[in-house]
Amino acid sequence: MNTTSNKSGQASSRLGPVRVGLLGIGTVGAGTFSVLTRNQNEITRRAGRGIEIAAVADLDVARAREIVGDRAQVVGDAFALVKDPSIDVVVELIGGYGVARELVMQAIQNGKHVVTANKALLAVHGNEIFAAAREKGVMVAFEAAVAGGIPIIKALREGLTANRIEWIAGIINGTTNFILSEMREKGSSFESVLKEAQRLGYAEADPTFDIEGVDAAHKATIMSAIAFGIPVQFDRAHVEGIASLQAEDIRYAEQLGYRIKLLGITRRREQGIELRVHPTLIPTKRLIANVEGAMNAVWVKGDAVGHTMYYGKGAGAEPTASAVVADLVDVTRTLTVDPGNRVPHLAFQPDAMADLPILPITEVQTAYYLRLRVSDQTGVLADITRILADAKISIDAALQREPAEGEQQTDIILLTHVTLEKQCNDAIARIEALPTVLSRVIRIRLEDLN
DSSP: OOOOOOHHHHHHHHSOOEEEEEEOOSHHHHHHHHHHHHTHHHHHHHHSSOEEEEEEEOSOHHHHHHHHTTSSEEESOHHHHHHOTTOOEEEEOOOSSSHHHHHHHHHHHTTOEEEEOOHHHHHHHHHHHHHHHHHHTOOEEOGGGSSTTSOHHHIIIIITTTSOEEEEEEEOOHHHHHHHHHHHHHOOOHHHHHHHHHHHTSSOSSOHHHHTTHHHHHHHHHHHHHHHTOOOOGGGOEEOOSTTOOHHHHHHHHHTTEEEEEEEEEEEETTEEEEEEEEEEEETTSGGGGOOTTEEEEEEEETTTEEEEEEEEOSSHHHHHHHHHHHHHHHHHTTTSOGGGSOOTTSSOGGGOOOOOBOOGGGOEEEEEEEEEEESOTTHHHHHHHHHHHTTOOEEEEEEOOOOTTOSEEEEEEEEOSEEHHHHHHHHHHHHTSTTBOSOOEEEEEOOOO
């Protein structure tokens, strides 16, 4: 029995359910329908009124009907759904930049609130979408767009709002983390582990967005905007993937006390904001270095709270559905709140956004792992260290392998202290010009995260 005496609470309990239109009922859409149906009572108690999926739009109408039965209307025309005056909130789970953008913008123009899991859409078109939503007085919620079921958006927008965020480093793509974990544990090549990931369903048939770092860069772009109060600027992110990583570098890193992860990193600097995705050496003693398999983790450093880490499943039907439904509850709770008093989309008030530049990769400050294939002769290491010293790059650690029997060449591995990327680039160019250096220098960035 409801014994709440609060008048607004009594009023909300008398309101009918919030009617949701679901665009796309694939893996995440089906998960959302399942979670919302299964936990209906709990969700209603939290939201103050019911939330029901009233209509589903999917090109495969027959399959959609199999999933929802007679519990929701099923249509093949998504544009008809976003125009339906009886729908209060549109959940976009189609993905991509094209038709999804048109549908979201149409829903906003029709005065509907939007929940989306589409990180690509927000990273590329977020500024336009958020501006349109502000003009129409509607909300765009997107917890599911970053790190699946991990509530990192809410943590950055609300939980850490007292802090001046200093940096974020995240393992935010489960496919690449699975591949790197398998390469480390089994010593296998990238190509063989990728095939295994595809067989197990961790990697798509076309894994380009994952292995080239694009998916992680979409997510890092969104987190950077929320952390530092800047517009989303995906086109300025530096993006590298893991396709060129070699098993021997993973092995050498382990011997030196590090693990290699694909990290999305964004850091506040005096000159601007670093925004980059690339393979990164992390000390094994750091918590985030021990995140294995397809799991995600985001490490945030705030000036007041210090280090906080958020860990969990970054993909999958129900983990992502958990975030979608949480957004629906948030939207439901604030439907009657004056738009000016809602939590801003990117955490900062729209008229208080900062005009900080995204720094080019040449201006990034980090440390480096360098692997050099060299002739096994006297003076090689001295020549290399002299070039690094001339570039004002100091060495933190060095490892020189004994050449195999009968070979006249070997590997030298160097770890540097923090320096500017452009200084490292200049030094590498000079090192590669040495006649005793037999191949291109393998360079992987290194972050202590201390």
